[in-house]
């Protein structure tokens with residue numbers, strides 16, 4: 001709530017939903033995952049994926065040649081105990097993650113995600129694990145789900161939520177497809193993040209859907225901290241007083257090998 005969600009939707013949005021309550025995500029009996037979240041808004045993460053990552057610094061971290069950079073996946077690469085991509089399910093030593101690339105330990109090694117915008121890394125257009133003839137492109141799969149689930153356009157969602165609608169000039173590239181004024185929600189949310197927030201976080205429509213569902217699910221869960229003890233703060237040791245971050249959790253878990 002106070003790290004990942006704030007980074008994803010912005011602190012003002014998190015504060016607003018916590019302090020002033022949810023406006024749109026409601027349930028009668030049990031909380032549920034709305035399709036606007038699962039089929040569109042929360043698939044924003046597809047745009048953050050980089051084609052390759054430095055997963056491990058190797059035996060001599062200062063030497064860039066010992067660092068392990070690999071594509072996230074490439075179906076055509078041979079399988080085996082240590083394939084030349086980052087597919088999971090293998091235990092070779094170089095496949096253990098050095099977290100310093102992914103979280104900021106203050107050592108200058110952290111690398112940012114790709115921005116949230118309407119560009120996707122090429123590897124995601126050739127997904128592994130799907131039978132030949134099946135749709136291999138993640139973008140195409142997301143957009144087909146938009147149709148099969150009958151999702152509202154981004155413009156309809158913004159209107160229903162009484163939020164500013166993205167100016168048509170920002171969707172000019174969709175004119176030839178006639179989707180510039182009824183844009184698939186997933187694409188709209190990515191464009192909104194790119195235009196309104198320079199791709200660093202979600203914009204007003206995407207951010208509100210993600211924030212309300214994340215916080216709503218916690219509020220609807222009788223065992224969550226928000227229900228049991230909303231003022232609770234983590235009690236484990238942390239590097240800085242009164243804050244507790246993923247880096248603290250990883251250190252506490254003993255999984256951060258010194259470089």
Ligand code: HEM
Pocket residue numbers: 037038039042043044045046048049072127138141142145
């Ligand atoms: C390498 C990284 C990733 C790959 C290869 C991947 C791939 C996929 C695939 C193949 C689907 C099913 C598509 C369909 O047929 O509808 C999917 C669904 C989904 N993905 Fe990803 N994804 C990745 C990362 C992420 C990230 C980072 C997020 C969010 C932060 C995310 C959120 C979702 C959501 C919410 C769904 C829908 C789940 C559901 O409806 O049950 N994905 N992803």
